Each structure stands twice: as C-alpha cells, then as structure tokens.
Amino acid sequence: xxxxxxxxxxxxxxxxxxxxxxxxxxxxxxxxxxxxxxxxxxxxxxxxxxxxxxxxxxxxxxxxxxxxxxxxxxxxxxxxxxxxxxxxxxxxxxxxxxxxxxxxxxxxxxxxxxxxxxxxxxxxxxxxxxxxxxxxxxxxxxxxxxxxxxxxxxxxxxxxxxxxxxxxxxxxxxxxxxxxxxxxxxxxxxxxxxxxxxxxxxxxxxxxxxxxxxxxxxxxxxxxxxxxxxxxxxxxxxxxxxxxxxxxxxxxxxxxxxxxxxxxxxxxxxxxxxxxxxxxxxxxxxxxxxxxxxxxxxxxxxxxxxxxxxxxxxxxxxxxxxxxxxxxxxxxxxxxxxxxxxxxxxxxxxxxxxxxxxxxxxxxxxxxxxxxxxxxxxxxxxxxxxxxxxxxxxxxxxxxxxxxxxxxxxxxxxxxxxxxxxxxxxxxxxxxxxxxxxxxxxxxxxxxxxxxxxxxxxxxxxxxxxxxxxxxxxxxxxxxxxxxxxxxxxxxx
DNA sequence: TCACCTTTGAAGACA
DNA sequence: TGTCTTCAAAGGTGA
Numbered sequence: 001x002x003x004x005x006x007x008x009x010x011x012x013x014x015x016x017x018x019x020x021x022x023x024x025x026x027x028x029x030x031x032x033x034x035x036x037x038x039x040x041x042x043x044x045x046x047x048x049x050x051x052x053x054x055x056x057x058x059x060x061x062x063x064x065x066x067x068x069x070x071x072x073x074x075x076x077x078x079x080x081x082x083x084x085x086x087x088x089x090x091x092x093x094x095x096x097x098x099x100x101x102x103x104x105x106x107x108x109x110x111x112x113x114x115x116x117x118x119x120x121x122x123x124x125x126x127x128x129x130x131x132x133x134x135x136x137x138x139x140x141x142x143x144x145x146x147x148x149x150x151x152x153x154x155x156x157x158x159x160x161x162x163x164x165x166x167x168x169x170x171x172x173x174x175x176x177x178x179x180x181x182x183x184x185x186x187x188x189x190x191x192x193x194x195x196x197x198x199x200x201x202x203x204x205x206x207x208x209x210x211x212x213x214x215x216x217x218x219x220x221x222x223x224x225x226x227x228x229x230x231x232x233x234x235x236x237x238x239x240x241x242x243x244x245x246x247x248x249x250x251x252x253x254x255x256x257x258x259x260x261x262x263x264x265x266x267x268x269x270x271x272x273x274x275x276x277x278x279x280x281x282x283x284x285x286x287x288x289x290x291x292x293x294x295x296x297x298x299x300x301x302x303x304x305x306x307x308x309x310x311x312x313x314x315x316x317x318x319x320x321x322x323x324x325x326x327x328x329x330x331x332x333x334x335x336x337x338x339x340x341x342x343x344x345x346x347x348x349x350x351x352x353x354x355x356x357x358x359x360x361x362x363x364x365x366x367x368x369x370x371x372x373x374x375x376x377x378x379x380x381x382x383x384x385x386x387x388x389x390x391x392x393x394x395x396x397x398x399x400x401x402x403x404x405x406x407x408x409x410x411x412x413x414x415x416x417x418x419x420x421x422x423x424x425x426x427x428x429x430x431x432x433x434x435x436x437x438x439x440x441x442x443x444x445x446x447x448x449x450x451x452x453x454x455x456x457x458x459x460x461x462x463x464x465x466x467x468x469x470x471x472x473x474x475x476x477x478x479x480x481x482x483x484x485x486x487x488x489x490x491x492x493x
Numbered sequence: 494t495c496a497c498c499t500t501t502g503a504a505g506a507c508a
Numbered sequence: 509t510g511t512c513t514t515c516a517a518a519g520g521t522g523a
Contacts, residue, residue, distance in 0.1 A: 358503075361501065361516070362501075367500075367501085367518080381519070382498080382521075383499070383517080384497085384500080384518090387498085388499060391500040409502080413503080424505080425504050
C-alpha cells in the first residue's frame with residue numbers, strides 16, 4: 001500500500017513529494033534523491049507565481065528526480081470501499097457525521113418522492129429532516145431564522161427551505177436573508193477555507209445572470225465571466241472562487257426542497273438540478289413516455305429562478321451570457337435581440353432536444369473548484385495546460401482531500417440518478433451522434449500518452465514533471481507489483 | 494464556427 | 509471480464 005499521506009502540510013503538490021512506495025524497497029535509495037528533489041521543489045514553488053509560459057520548455061535534469069509518485073489504484077479501490085462503507089453507515093445511521101465537515105449530506109430514504117401529491121413534504125422526509133438535524137442552531141438571533149425554523153415545522157414544503165445554513169464571520173444579514181434558510185447545521189465556513197460544496201457551486205455559475213448581482217456583490221463581478229469575484233482581502237486567498245459573501249449563492253444540497261412559489265428563497269441560490277417538484281412533474285411526463293430521449297420537457301430545463309438547468313443543455317447551442325449586454329447601448333442591444341430572435345428559430349429546433357449532462361466526477365468537481373486558482377497562480381489561459389496542472393495536483397492530493405471529491409461526486413451521481421431515473425450516459429452518446437460531430441478519437445500509442453511523456457512542459461506545476469522514469473510507477477501504481485503482467489510494455493522494461 | 498487539446502472518472506459498448 | 513470509447517468542464521487555439 002503506497003504511503004499516500006505525505007504529511008507535508010504544504011500547499012498542493014507538496015504532499016506528492018512524500019508519497020513513496022515503501023513496499024517496493026526503493027525508499028532507501030530514494031532518500032538522497034528526495035532530498036535533492038525537495039530543494040528543487042522549494043525553488044520551483046518560490047518562483048511558481050512568477051514563472052510563466054515562457055519557461056514552459058524548461059526541463060532540467062533535476063526535474064526528472066521530482067516526478068511524483070503516482071497514486072495507487074489500490075488506494076482508490078480502498079477509498080471507494082471506504083466510501084461505500086461510509087455510505088452504508090450513513091444510510092443505516094441518520095446521525096452519522098458527513099465524511100468531511102461542511103457538507104451535510106442529505107440521505108432521504110424516499111428521495112425520489114419526498115412530497116405528497118398535495119405538495120406537502122412526505123412524512124418520511126419531514127421526519128427525516130427533523131431527525132437529521134436535531135441540534136439545529138436557532139440561536140442566531142435572527143428573527144428570520146427563528147421564523148424560518150418555525151416555518152420549517154410546517155408541513156408545507158414551501159417552508160422547508162433547507163435544513164442548514166452556512167454561517168460566515170462577518171456575513172451580512174443580506175446574505176442570510178437571501179438564503180432564507182429555515183435553520184442551520186453547526187457548520188461554520190471559514191473565510192479562508194473553500195467550502196466542499198464549491199464544486200457544486202461553480203457547477204451552476206454559468207447560468208448565473210449577472211445583470212442584477214446581489215447588492216453586496218455589485219461592483220465585484222467579473223465583467224468577462226459575470227461570476228462574482230472574491231474580495232481581495234489580504235487574509236483571504238484570491239484564488240478561491242467564492243467569497244464568503246458570495247457563498248450566499250451556494251446551491252443548497254437540498255435545493256430540490258426549495259418551494260416553487262410563495263417565497264423568494266434562494267435568490268441566486270442555484271442548484272444543478274431542478275427541484276423535486278419540477279422533477280416529479282417531469283418524472284411523470286417522461287415515465288409515461290418511457291423516457292427515451294425527451295426526458296425532460298423544455299420548461300423543466302429552467303430552474304425555478306428561470307435559470308436554465310446546467311445539467312440540461314441544448315446541443316450546439318452555446319449558452320449566451322447576459323452579461324455580454326452590459327455596457328452596450330440600446331441600439332446594440334436591440335440589434336442583438338433582433339439577431340437573437342432570428343437565431344431563435346434555429347435554436348428552437350435544436351432546443352427541442354435537450355440532453356441531460358452527465359454528473360461530474362470527482363476530478364471534474366475538483367477542476368471546477370481549483371481552476372481559477374491555477375489560472376491565477378500560473379497566469380495560464382489554455383485549459384489544456386491548466387488541466388494538466390490540475391491533473392498533477394489531483395494526484396498530489398491526500399487521501400482525505402480526494403475523498404471529499406469522490407464523495408461529492410457520489411452525491412452528484414446519486415442526486416442525478418434520483419432526478420433523472422431513466423437517464424443513461426448512452427443517451428448523451430446518441431445525442432451527440434445525432435447532433436453533430438463524432439468526437440475525434442485519439443489514438444494514444446504506447447509511450448505517447450501522458451504516462452510516458454518525456455517531459456512535462458509546464459513549469460507551473462509545483463510538481464515534478466512526468467518523465468520516462470515515472471512511467472513504471474504509473475502502471476505500478478495502477479496494478480501493483482503483484483500484477484506486473486498487466487503493466488504496459490514500457491513499464492515492464 | 495467548431496473541433497481540438499488536456500486532465501480523471503464514470504459508464505456504456507464491444508470482443 | 510477486460511479493454512476501448514465517450515462524455516463531463518474549460519477556454520484558448522487553429523483550421
């Protein structure tokens with residue numbers, strides 16, 4: 001079992017240096033190598049921010065020594081096993097703590113239909129919610145929160161707006177008001193800590209309409225992306241995608257419990273998936289039609305806020321961001337609207353066939369969260385390069401850190417499965433085959449793939465490059481020494 | 494305008 | 509069962 005916990009405690013990537021395969025008898029001979037590598041790594045880190053693409057081709061000999069010990073596949077298996085175990089425990093015991101702080105997983109047994117036909121929350125779900133958070137903090141002092149808690153006891157789903165609330169130091173009442181949450185779980189989001197839900201937050205950022213940003217965020221919206229910028233507080237890493245105030249935009253894990261009408265809850269509080277009510281309606285629709293392809297009626301692709309559902313996209317139609325209209329004069333806007341109207345005819349035809357996107361896997365969630373940070377650190381723009389860095393950093397994560405994202409991904413899949421029970425990844429295969437392209441098929445020859453790349457061209461990795469020397473470790477990590485017969489050719493050499 | 498690049502993981506297809 | 513392929517995100521790049 002590879003030692004995965006480097007224990008470095010440094011920023012991302014540092015731990016990777018400490019990962020070694022103790023059971024392979026290489027540790028001793030690597031000691032001196034690691035010492036040198038650590039020195040080199042420190043140099044790399046110190047110049048990390050200043051380094052740019054201009055140094056991309058630099059690949060010193062010492063870098064070959066700084067290759068990262070790959071993560072063992074057995075670890076992933078064990079991680080999955082542990083997660084499954086955790087899930088079983090979670091299912092069995094309602095009061096088990098979430099796998100990591102800050103993410104109160106919602107495991108409602110009858111999630112598929114938490115509501116009664118009259119719109120009330122089912123007794124099971126209601127009971128579960130009350131059981132799940134028996135220690136809800138109602139001492140915040142906010143009349144709203146108290147009232148919300150009171151409302152939460154109401155059988156009407158319109159009042160059950162979520163079992164928790166994130167509390168942030170210095171958070172304005174406005175943010176809390178926007179949440180309109182009924183109660184809170186004892187979760188404290190520190191400003192310097194990325195909330196584990198951040199991947200889910202950014203999951204729906206693209207559908208955020210920045211035209212009317214929340215007052216507390218106004219003037220702090222990226223004019224290009226429309227995504228609220230985190231405050232550049234000296235104590236807060238500017239790379240975190242969301243500021244504490246912006247976390248008010250966090251899609252609630254129970255966003256599907258948000259009532260459809262009657263309360264201005266979750267203004268800008270978006271969830272990747274439609275609410276349960278909407279879904280239930282759509283379920284009946286496509287269940288009756290055996291949900292072949294048009295699983296979700298068009299109107300279901302809109303969030304309750306009118307924001308298109310991020311998981312339901314129209315092939316070949318890029319989502320236009322409304323922020324593009326910001327700063328334009330009226331004639332330009334009219335022209336744009338006119339063009340949009342003309343294009344809408346074509347788009348409507350395409351919109352008739354929305355497809356539900358796949359749920360994001362752990363790495364995708366990690367990418368969404370860390371992309372901005374890498375971009376800021378490395379002043380890179382190309383996603384391909386950024387993704388390479390993220391891939392390296394992903395492997396540098398500790399087991400616990402990765403477990404967070406695996407668990408998030410598991411919840412994503414679970415929620416996706418609940419919301420779209422008839423959905424299959426095959427549907428998207430067909431969607432793209434009909435719509436457009438046949439995606440280019442990459443033929444990675446042995447030794448051509450990432451595992452066996454001669455060097456890693458981007459110096460802004462804070463991680464050692466992949467060299468040919470690292471290739472054996474890749475397969476070694478994947479299959480282990482006891483399965484060398486599964487190693488690829490270069491690795492077996 | 495759109496496929497490609499690049500990453501990992503999940504899931505479907507296929508032999 | 510094992511291997512291969514596709515898709516999910518992202519945005520610059522080049523055809």
